[in-house]
Amino acid sequence: MASRRSGRHEGEGGVRFSRTLFIALLVLSGALIAFDRPDSRSIALSDFRSGFTDIAAPVLELAAQPVRWLKNIGPYFRQQGELAEENASLRQQLIEARYWEDLAYRQRDRIEVYEAALDIDTPATRDRIGAWTVADPEGPFVRARLIGRGRDAGIDDGYPVINLYGLVGRVFETGRRSARILLLTDLNSRIPVMADRSNARAILIGDNSAFPRLEYVGRDADIQPGDRIVSSGDDGILPRGLPVGEAVEARDGTWRVQLYSDQAPVDFVWVWPYQRVEVPVDEPDVPEAEQAIPVDATAAEPTPAGGDQ
Protein backbone atom coordinates (compact mmCIF):
# COMPACT_ATOMS: atom_id res chain seq x y z
CA MET A 1 0.00 0.00 0.00
CA ALA A 2 2.82 2.32 1.02
CA SER A 3 4.75 1.56 -2.14
CA ARG A 4 1.66 2.17 -4.28
CA ARG A 5 1.06 5.50 -2.60
CA SER A 6 4.67 6.57 -3.00
CA GLY A 7 4.45 5.49 -6.63
CA ARG A 8 1.52 7.82 -7.15
CA HIS A 9 3.34 10.69 -5.53
CA GLU A 10 6.64 10.17 -7.28
CA GLY A 11 7.14 12.84 -9.89
CA GLU A 12 3.49 13.75 -9.85
CA GLY A 13 3.20 16.17 -6.96
CA GLY A 14 0.73 13.89 -5.25
CA VAL A 15 -1.72 13.47 -8.11
CA ARG A 16 -2.07 11.00 -10.91
CA PHE A 17 -2.02 13.02 -14.12
CA SER A 18 -3.07 10.15 -16.34
CA ARG A 19 -1.47 10.46 -19.74
CA THR A 20 -4.28 8.60 -21.50
CA LEU A 21 -6.97 10.78 -19.98
CA PHE A 22 -4.90 13.88 -20.68
CA ILE A 23 -4.53 13.00 -24.37
CA ALA A 24 -8.22 12.04 -24.60
CA LEU A 25 -9.21 15.43 -23.17
CA LEU A 26 -6.86 17.21 -25.56
CA VAL A 27 -8.49 15.42 -28.49
CA LEU A 28 -11.95 16.21 -27.12
CA SER A 29 -11.06 19.91 -26.73
CA GLY A 30 -9.68 20.01 -30.27
CA ALA A 31 -12.84 18.38 -31.60
CA LEU A 32 -15.03 20.86 -29.72
CA ILE A 33 -13.09 23.82 -31.13
CA ALA A 34 -13.30 22.35 -34.63
CA PHE A 35 -17.05 21.76 -34.51
CA ASP A 36 -18.25 24.66 -32.35
CA ARG A 37 -17.73 27.38 -34.93
CA PRO A 38 -19.92 30.45 -34.54
CA ASP A 39 -20.96 30.48 -38.20
CA SER A 40 -21.77 26.78 -38.56
CA ARG A 41 -22.76 25.60 -35.11
CA SER A 42 -24.83 22.42 -35.00
CA ILE A 43 -28.26 22.42 -33.35
CA ALA A 44 -27.11 19.94 -30.69
CA LEU A 45 -24.21 22.17 -29.64
CA SER A 46 -26.45 25.26 -29.69
CA ASP A 47 -28.98 23.48 -27.50
CA PHE A 48 -26.23 22.38 -25.11
CA ARG A 49 -24.90 25.94 -24.88
CA SER A 50 -28.31 27.49 -24.32
CA GLY A 51 -29.20 24.78 -21.78
CA PHE A 52 -26.06 25.58 -19.83
CA THR A 53 -26.69 29.33 -19.90
CA ASP A 54 -30.28 28.68 -18.76
CA ILE A 55 -28.88 27.09 -15.63
CA ALA A 56 -26.14 29.70 -15.17
CA ALA A 57 -28.27 32.79 -15.82
CA PRO A 58 -29.96 32.99 -12.38
CA VAL A 59 -26.58 32.64 -10.64
CA LEU A 60 -25.03 35.32 -12.83
CA GLU A 61 -28.06 37.54 -12.28
CA LEU A 62 -27.53 37.17 -8.53
CA ALA A 63 -23.83 37.96 -8.89
CA ALA A 64 -24.63 41.04 -10.96
CA GLN A 65 -26.83 42.57 -8.23
CA PRO A 66 -24.04 43.78 -5.92
CA VAL A 67 -22.10 45.14 -8.89
CA ARG A 68 -25.13 47.15 -10.04
CA TRP A 69 -25.57 48.39 -6.51
CA LEU A 70 -21.91 49.42 -6.27
CA LYS A 71 -22.09 51.14 -9.63
CA ASN A 72 -25.00 53.25 -8.44
CA ILE A 73 -23.36 54.45 -5.21
CA GLY A 74 -21.02 56.96 -6.87
CA PRO A 75 -23.62 58.60 -9.10
CA TYR A 76 -26.11 58.66 -6.18
CA PHE A 77 -23.90 60.78 -3.93
CA ARG A 78 -22.58 62.87 -6.81
CA GLN A 79 -26.07 63.73 -7.95
CA GLN A 80 -27.56 64.65 -4.58
CA GLY A 81 -26.31 68.26 -4.85
CA GLU A 82 -27.56 68.65 -8.39
CA LEU A 83 -31.00 67.20 -7.75
CA ALA A 84 -32.85 70.40 -6.74
CA GLU A 85 -31.59 72.26 -9.79
CA GLU A 86 -32.33 69.30 -12.02
CA ASN A 87 -35.82 69.01 -10.54
CA ALA A 88 -36.68 72.58 -11.47
CA SER A 89 -35.33 72.08 -14.96
CA LEU A 90 -37.31 68.85 -15.35
CA ARG A 91 -40.54 70.54 -14.29
CA GLN A 92 -40.01 73.10 -17.04
CA GLN A 93 -39.27 70.34 -19.54
CA LEU A 94 -42.37 68.44 -18.42
CA ILE A 95 -44.57 71.40 -19.25
CA GLU A 96 -43.01 71.63 -22.69
CA ALA A 97 -43.19 67.84 -23.11
CA ARG A 98 -46.95 67.91 -22.56
CA TYR A 99 -47.33 69.99 -25.70
CA TRP A 100 -45.18 67.49 -27.65
CA GLU A 101 -47.07 64.58 -26.13
CA ASP A 102 -50.36 66.00 -27.41
CA LEU A 103 -48.76 66.55 -30.79
CA ALA A 104 -47.38 62.99 -30.82
CA TYR A 105 -50.82 61.54 -30.06
CA ARG A 106 -52.37 63.57 -32.85
CA GLN A 107 -49.65 62.48 -35.28
CA ARG A 108 -50.00 58.85 -34.21
CA ASP A 109 -53.73 58.94 -34.88
CA ARG A 110 -53.12 60.56 -38.23
CA ILE A 111 -50.44 57.98 -39.16
CA GLU A 112 -52.77 55.15 -38.17
CA VAL A 113 -55.37 56.53 -40.56
CA TYR A 114 -52.74 56.84 -43.34
CA GLU A 115 -51.44 53.33 -42.69
CA ALA A 116 -54.94 51.93 -42.77
CA ALA A 117 -55.60 53.77 -46.05
CA LEU A 118 -52.32 52.58 -47.61
CA ASP A 119 -52.57 49.09 -46.05
CA ILE A 120 -49.06 49.32 -44.52
CA ASP A 121 -48.19 46.85 -41.80
CA THR A 122 -45.78 48.72 -39.53
CA PRO A 123 -44.13 46.62 -36.83
CA ALA A 124 -45.29 47.64 -33.38
CA THR A 125 -42.70 48.73 -30.84
CA ARG A 126 -44.88 48.34 -27.80
CA ASP A 127 -44.40 44.55 -27.62
CA ARG A 128 -40.70 44.77 -26.89
CA ILE A 129 -39.35 42.60 -24.09
CA GLY A 130 -37.20 44.20 -21.40
CA ALA A 131 -34.25 42.31 -19.93
CA TRP A 132 -31.16 42.86 -17.79
CA THR A 133 -27.80 41.67 -18.99
CA VAL A 134 -26.41 39.12 -16.59
CA ALA A 135 -23.00 38.52 -18.17
CA ASP A 136 -20.82 40.60 -20.42
CA PRO A 137 -17.84 38.70 -21.69
CA GLU A 138 -15.60 41.15 -23.55
CA GLY A 139 -12.95 38.67 -24.54
CA PRO A 140 -10.82 38.48 -27.64
CA PHE A 141 -13.10 35.94 -29.31
CA VAL A 142 -16.61 37.18 -28.75
CA ARG A 143 -18.48 40.41 -28.06
CA ALA A 144 -21.74 39.24 -26.59
CA ARG A 145 -24.11 39.75 -23.69
CA LEU A 146 -26.17 37.21 -21.83
CA ILE A 147 -29.65 38.32 -20.82
CA GLY A 148 -31.86 36.77 -18.18
CA ARG A 149 -34.90 36.13 -20.38
CA GLY A 150 -35.39 33.58 -23.10
CA ARG A 151 -37.92 31.61 -25.09
CA ASP A 152 -40.39 31.61 -22.20
CA ALA A 153 -40.61 35.40 -22.52
CA GLY A 154 -41.13 35.21 -26.29
CA ILE A 155 -37.52 35.77 -27.37
CA ASP A 156 -36.17 33.95 -30.41
CA ASP A 157 -33.04 33.88 -32.56
CA GLY A 158 -32.49 36.86 -34.82
CA TYR A 159 -34.60 39.36 -32.86
CA PRO A 160 -33.02 42.83 -32.72
CA VAL A 161 -31.92 44.16 -29.35
CA ILE A 162 -31.95 47.85 -28.54
CA ASN A 163 -31.12 50.00 -25.56
CA LEU A 164 -32.14 53.54 -24.76
CA TYR A 165 -29.89 54.95 -27.47
CA GLY A 166 -29.99 52.54 -30.37
CA LEU A 167 -29.42 49.11 -31.81
CA VAL A 168 -27.18 46.91 -29.65
CA GLY A 169 -27.17 43.69 -31.67
CA ARG A 170 -29.34 40.68 -32.25
CA VAL A 171 -30.20 37.49 -30.42
CA PHE A 172 -28.19 34.53 -31.69
CA GLU A 173 -28.64 31.85 -29.04
CA THR A 174 -31.89 31.36 -27.19
CA GLY A 175 -32.53 29.16 -24.20
CA ARG A 176 -35.70 28.84 -22.15
CA ARG A 177 -34.73 31.46 -19.59
CA SER A 178 -31.69 33.10 -21.14
CA ALA A 179 -30.48 34.39 -24.46
CA ARG A 180 -27.17 35.56 -25.85
CA ILE A 181 -26.93 38.79 -27.82
CA LEU A 182 -24.32 39.17 -30.54
CA LEU A 183 -23.17 42.78 -30.32
CA LEU A 184 -22.70 44.91 -33.44
CA THR A 185 -18.98 45.01 -32.65
CA ASP A 186 -18.53 41.22 -32.78
CA LEU A 187 -16.50 39.67 -35.60
CA ASN A 188 -19.52 37.70 -36.80
CA SER A 189 -21.96 40.61 -36.86
CA ARG A 190 -23.27 41.69 -40.30
CA ILE A 191 -26.09 44.24 -40.46
CA PRO A 192 -27.46 45.96 -43.59
CA VAL A 193 -27.60 49.68 -42.90
CA MET A 194 -28.13 52.94 -44.71
CA ALA A 195 -27.40 56.61 -44.26
CA ASP A 196 -30.58 58.27 -43.08
CA ARG A 197 -29.90 61.41 -45.14
CA SER A 198 -29.11 59.86 -48.52
CA ASN A 199 -30.35 56.25 -48.26
CA ALA A 200 -26.85 55.10 -49.30
CA ARG A 201 -26.63 51.41 -48.49
CA ALA A 202 -23.80 49.51 -46.76
CA ILE A 203 -23.13 46.51 -44.58
CA LEU A 204 -22.05 47.17 -41.01
CA ILE A 205 -19.38 44.63 -40.15
CA GLY A 206 -18.06 44.11 -36.62
CA ASP A 207 -14.33 43.61 -36.15
CA ASN A 208 -14.11 43.48 -32.34
CA SER A 209 -13.21 47.18 -32.27
CA ALA A 210 -15.46 49.84 -30.76
CA PHE A 211 -16.15 51.25 -34.23
CA PRO A 212 -17.55 48.64 -36.65
CA ARG A 213 -16.74 49.33 -40.28
CA LEU A 214 -19.03 50.05 -43.21
CA GLU A 215 -18.36 47.73 -46.12
CA TYR A 216 -19.79 47.46 -49.62
CA VAL A 217 -20.33 51.20 -49.70
CA GLY A 218 -20.46 52.05 -53.41
CA ARG A 219 -17.63 54.02 -55.02
CA ASP A 220 -19.69 57.20 -55.22
CA ALA A 221 -21.89 56.55 -52.21
CA ASP A 222 -23.29 59.66 -50.60
CA ILE A 223 -22.01 59.28 -47.05
CA GLN A 224 -20.66 62.17 -45.01
CA PRO A 225 -19.08 62.33 -41.57
CA GLY A 226 -21.82 62.65 -38.97
CA ASP A 227 -24.49 61.00 -41.10
CA ARG A 228 -27.01 59.14 -39.04
CA ILE A 229 -26.76 55.43 -39.82
CA VAL A 230 -29.90 53.32 -39.39
CA SER A 231 -30.81 49.72 -40.19
CA SER A 232 -32.02 49.40 -43.77
CA GLY A 233 -34.11 46.26 -43.29
CA ASP A 234 -32.79 44.91 -46.59
CA ASP A 235 -32.16 41.47 -45.11
CA GLY A 236 -35.75 41.14 -43.90
CA ILE A 237 -34.41 40.12 -40.48
CA LEU A 238 -34.11 43.55 -38.87
CA PRO A 239 -36.75 46.25 -39.17
CA ARG A 240 -35.93 49.36 -41.13
CA GLY A 241 -34.95 52.57 -39.37
CA LEU A 242 -33.44 51.38 -36.09
CA PRO A 243 -30.83 53.96 -35.04
CA VAL A 244 -27.33 52.49 -35.20
CA GLY A 245 -24.84 55.33 -34.96
CA GLU A 246 -22.97 58.10 -36.75
CA ALA A 247 -20.67 57.70 -39.72
CA VAL A 248 -17.03 58.57 -39.07
CA GLU A 249 -14.20 58.49 -41.57
CA ALA A 250 -11.15 56.54 -40.42
CA ARG A 251 -7.59 57.68 -41.16
CA ASP A 252 -7.22 55.00 -43.83
CA GLY A 253 -10.22 56.40 -45.69
CA THR A 254 -12.64 53.65 -44.69
CA TRP A 255 -16.00 54.40 -43.13
CA ARG A 256 -16.77 53.37 -39.59
CA VAL A 257 -19.69 53.90 -37.25
CA GLN A 258 -19.69 55.38 -33.78
CA LEU A 259 -22.46 53.41 -32.16
CA TYR A 260 -25.28 55.20 -30.33
CA SER A 261 -25.65 52.20 -28.00
CA ASP A 262 -22.12 52.86 -26.67
CA GLN A 263 -23.27 56.03 -24.90
CA ALA A 264 -23.96 53.95 -21.81
CA PRO A 265 -23.03 50.44 -20.71
CA VAL A 266 -25.28 47.79 -22.23
CA ASP A 267 -27.14 46.99 -19.03
CA PHE A 268 -30.88 47.08 -19.55
CA VAL A 269 -32.05 46.23 -23.06
CA TRP A 270 -35.21 45.60 -25.01
CA VAL A 271 -35.64 42.68 -27.35
CA TRP A 272 -37.93 43.49 -30.23
CA PRO A 273 -39.92 40.44 -31.32
CA TYR A 274 -39.76 41.45 -34.96
CA GLN A 275 -41.03 38.79 -37.32
CA ARG A 276 -38.70 38.50 -40.27
CA VAL A 277 -40.10 39.06 -43.73
CA GLU A 278 -40.43 35.63 -45.30
CA VAL A 279 -39.20 35.15 -48.83
CA PRO A 280 -42.04 33.89 -51.05
CA VAL A 281 -41.53 30.25 -51.91
CA ASP A 282 -43.87 29.87 -54.87
CA GLU A 283 -43.57 31.84 -58.06
CA PRO A 284 -46.33 34.46 -58.19
CA ASP A 285 -48.85 34.14 -60.94
CA VAL A 286 -47.82 36.49 -63.70
CA PRO A 287 -50.30 37.30 -66.42
CA GLU A 288 -49.26 36.08 -69.84
CA ALA A 289 -49.21 39.60 -71.22
CA GLU A 290 -46.53 40.65 -68.66
CA GLN A 291 -44.49 37.50 -69.28
CA ALA A 292 -44.14 38.53 -72.90
CA ILE A 293 -42.21 41.73 -71.96
CA PRO A 294 -38.56 41.31 -72.96
CA VAL A 295 -35.96 41.31 -70.15
CA ASP A 296 -34.15 44.41 -71.44
CA ALA A 297 -37.32 46.45 -71.28
CA THR A 298 -37.94 45.67 -67.59
CA ALA A 299 -34.31 46.34 -66.69
CA ALA A 300 -34.50 49.78 -68.25
CA GLU A 301 -37.43 50.82 -66.07
CA PRO A 302 -36.45 53.40 -63.44
CA THR A 303 -36.78 52.31 -59.81
CA PRO A 304 -37.95 54.72 -57.15
CA ALA A 305 -35.18 55.85 -54.83
CA GLY A 306 -35.39 54.38 -51.36
CA GLY A 307 -38.61 52.61 -52.09
CA ASP A 308 -37.63 49.25 -50.76
CA GLN A 309 -40.41 48.83 -48.28
Place this chain on the structure above:
Amino acid sequence: MRKPSERKTSHWAAAACALSVFAALVVQAAPTQLIDGVNIMPTWTLIAIFLWAGLRPHFMPPIIVFAIGLCQDLLTGAPMGVWALSYLVAIAAFRFRGEDGMPRDLPPILARFAGTLLLAHAIAYLMGSWSLDEWADLRPLIIEATATMLMFPLIAYLSLRGRRSSRTGFIGG
Protein backbone atom coordinates in the same frame (compact mmCIF):
# COMPACT_ATOMS: atom_id res chain seq x y z
CA MET B 1 -6.29 5.19 7.44
CA ARG B 2 -6.78 8.91 8.04
CA LYS B 3 -7.91 10.33 11.33
CA PRO B 4 -11.45 11.81 11.48
CA SER B 5 -9.97 15.30 12.09
CA GLU B 6 -7.84 14.98 8.92
CA ARG B 7 -10.87 13.85 6.94
CA LYS B 8 -12.86 16.83 8.23
CA THR B 9 -10.05 19.22 7.23
CA SER B 10 -9.95 17.64 3.80
CA HIS B 11 -13.69 18.18 3.40
CA TRP B 12 -13.30 21.82 4.33
CA ALA B 13 -10.47 22.19 1.83
CA ALA B 14 -12.56 20.54 -0.88
CA ALA B 15 -15.44 22.90 -0.12
CA ALA B 16 -13.08 25.90 -0.20
CA CYS B 17 -11.66 24.70 -3.53
CA ALA B 18 -15.10 24.22 -5.09
CA LEU B 19 -16.33 27.56 -3.77
CA SER B 20 -13.30 29.51 -4.95
CA VAL B 21 -13.44 27.99 -8.44
CA PHE B 22 -17.19 28.64 -8.64
CA ALA B 23 -16.72 32.26 -7.50
CA ALA B 24 -13.90 32.73 -10.01
CA LEU B 25 -16.09 31.49 -12.85
CA VAL B 26 -19.03 33.68 -11.85
CA VAL B 27 -16.93 36.82 -11.41
CA GLN B 28 -15.21 36.12 -14.74
CA ALA B 29 -18.56 36.14 -16.56
CA ALA B 30 -20.65 38.56 -14.49
CA PRO B 31 -21.04 42.19 -15.62
CA THR B 32 -18.38 43.70 -13.39
CA GLN B 33 -17.53 46.91 -15.23
CA LEU B 34 -17.48 49.18 -12.23
CA ILE B 35 -15.99 51.97 -14.31
CA ASP B 36 -17.89 52.50 -17.53
CA GLY B 37 -15.91 51.55 -20.60
CA VAL B 38 -13.06 50.03 -18.62
CA ASN B 39 -13.14 46.27 -18.59
CA ILE B 40 -10.12 44.91 -16.77
CA MET B 41 -10.71 41.41 -15.54
CA PRO B 42 -7.94 39.09 -14.36
CA THR B 43 -8.24 35.44 -15.31
CA TRP B 44 -9.50 34.42 -11.88
CA THR B 45 -10.15 30.85 -12.96
CA LEU B 46 -6.53 30.27 -13.95
CA ILE B 47 -5.36 31.70 -10.62
CA ALA B 48 -7.73 29.35 -8.77
CA ILE B 49 -6.73 26.31 -10.84
CA PHE B 50 -3.00 27.02 -10.52
CA LEU B 51 -3.07 27.57 -6.77
CA TRP B 52 -5.24 24.56 -6.03
CA ALA B 53 -3.16 22.39 -8.38
CA GLY B 54 -0.16 23.38 -6.24
CA LEU B 55 -1.74 23.26 -2.80
CA ARG B 56 -3.95 20.21 -3.22
CA PRO B 57 -3.00 18.52 -6.49
CA HIS B 58 -5.58 15.75 -6.08
CA PHE B 59 -8.33 18.38 -6.29
CA MET B 60 -7.20 19.35 -9.80
CA PRO B 61 -6.94 16.24 -11.97
CA PRO B 62 -7.06 16.83 -15.76
CA ILE B 63 -10.80 16.17 -15.97
CA ILE B 64 -11.57 18.93 -13.43
CA VAL B 65 -9.23 21.39 -15.18
CA PHE B 66 -10.95 20.55 -18.46
CA ALA B 67 -14.42 20.95 -16.93
CA ILE B 68 -13.55 24.37 -15.45
CA GLY B 69 -12.19 25.55 -18.81
CA LEU B 70 -15.30 24.30 -20.58
CA CYS B 71 -17.55 26.10 -18.08
CA GLN B 72 -15.63 29.32 -18.76
CA ASP B 73 -16.08 28.83 -22.51
CA LEU B 74 -19.81 28.35 -22.08
CA LEU B 75 -20.27 31.25 -19.67
CA THR B 76 -18.29 33.74 -21.71
CA GLY B 77 -19.67 32.64 -25.08
CA ALA B 78 -16.21 31.72 -26.39
CA PRO B 79 -15.90 28.77 -28.81
CA MET B 80 -16.18 25.58 -26.76
CA GLY B 81 -12.86 23.97 -25.91
CA VAL B 82 -10.62 27.04 -26.22
CA TRP B 83 -10.06 27.69 -22.52
CA ALA B 84 -10.49 24.00 -21.67
CA LEU B 85 -7.56 23.11 -23.92
CA SER B 86 -5.35 26.02 -22.88
CA TYR B 87 -5.80 25.42 -19.13
CA LEU B 88 -5.22 21.72 -19.56
CA VAL B 89 -1.96 22.14 -21.47
CA ALA B 90 -0.67 25.01 -19.33
CA ILE B 91 -1.33 23.24 -16.04
CA ALA B 92 0.13 19.98 -17.36
CA ALA B 93 3.27 21.80 -18.45
CA PHE B 94 3.84 23.98 -15.41
CA ARG B 95 2.28 22.12 -12.49
CA PHE B 96 4.42 21.51 -9.42
CA ARG B 97 5.88 18.03 -9.42
CA GLY B 98 7.82 16.11 -6.83
CA GLU B 99 7.06 15.14 -3.26
CA ASP B 100 6.97 18.67 -1.88
CA GLY B 101 4.51 20.05 -4.35
CA MET B 102 4.27 23.85 -4.28
CA PRO B 103 7.28 25.60 -2.67
CA ARG B 104 6.77 27.91 0.29
CA ASP B 105 8.57 30.90 -1.25
CA LEU B 106 6.79 33.35 -3.49
CA PRO B 107 9.38 33.97 -6.30
CA PRO B 108 9.44 30.44 -7.76
CA ILE B 109 5.63 30.34 -7.62
CA LEU B 110 5.43 33.66 -9.47
CA ALA B 111 7.87 32.48 -12.13
CA ARG B 112 5.95 29.28 -12.70
CA PHE B 113 2.63 31.09 -12.78
CA ALA B 114 3.99 33.54 -15.36
CA GLY B 115 4.85 30.56 -17.56
CA THR B 116 1.41 29.04 -17.05
CA LEU B 117 -0.30 32.33 -17.84
CA LEU B 118 1.71 32.96 -20.99
CA LEU B 119 1.21 29.46 -22.32
CA ALA B 120 -2.53 29.42 -21.52
CA HIS B 121 -3.12 32.76 -23.23
CA ALA B 122 -0.95 31.88 -26.22
CA ILE B 123 -2.88 28.65 -26.78
CA ALA B 124 -6.23 30.42 -26.25
CA TYR B 125 -5.22 33.06 -28.80
CA LEU B 126 -4.19 30.50 -31.41
CA MET B 127 -7.17 28.21 -30.87
CA GLY B 128 -9.64 31.12 -30.74
CA SER B 129 -8.22 32.54 -33.96
CA TRP B 130 -8.48 29.14 -35.60
CA SER B 131 -12.11 28.88 -34.54
CA LEU B 132 -12.91 32.37 -35.83
CA ASP B 133 -10.98 31.82 -39.08
CA GLU B 134 -9.13 35.10 -38.55
CA TRP B 135 -6.68 36.54 -36.05
CA ALA B 136 -8.48 37.43 -32.84
CA ASP B 137 -7.98 40.77 -31.11
CA LEU B 138 -4.78 40.42 -29.09
CA ARG B 139 -5.26 43.52 -26.95
CA PRO B 140 -7.92 42.14 -24.54
CA LEU B 141 -5.77 39.06 -23.97
CA ILE B 142 -2.72 41.19 -23.14
CA ILE B 143 -4.77 43.37 -20.77
CA GLU B 144 -6.25 40.28 -19.14
CA ALA B 145 -2.84 38.62 -18.74
CA THR B 146 -1.31 41.80 -17.28
CA ALA B 147 -4.17 42.23 -14.81
CA THR B 148 -3.83 38.57 -13.81
CA MET B 149 -0.08 38.87 -13.28
CA LEU B 150 -0.56 41.98 -11.14
CA MET B 151 -3.26 40.36 -9.05
CA PHE B 152 -1.64 36.97 -8.61
CA PRO B 153 1.08 37.87 -6.02
CA LEU B 154 -1.55 39.07 -3.56
CA ILE B 155 -3.70 35.96 -3.91
CA ALA B 156 -0.63 33.69 -3.76
CA TYR B 157 0.67 35.47 -0.68
CA LEU B 158 -2.67 35.07 1.10
CA SER B 159 -2.83 31.41 0.12
CA LEU B 160 0.68 30.78 1.43
CA ARG B 161 -0.14 32.58 4.68
CA GLY B 162 -3.20 30.41 5.10
CA ARG B 163 -1.05 27.38 4.46
CA ARG B 164 1.58 28.40 7.06
CA SER B 165 -0.88 29.47 9.75
CA SER B 166 -2.46 26.05 9.92
CA ARG B 167 -0.15 23.06 10.29
CA THR B 168 -3.06 20.75 9.81
CA GLY B 169 -3.42 22.59 6.56
CA PHE B 170 -6.81 24.12 5.98
CA ILE B 171 -5.67 24.85 2.48
CA GLY B 172 -2.17 23.59 1.94
CA GLY B 173 -1.86 20.79 4.44
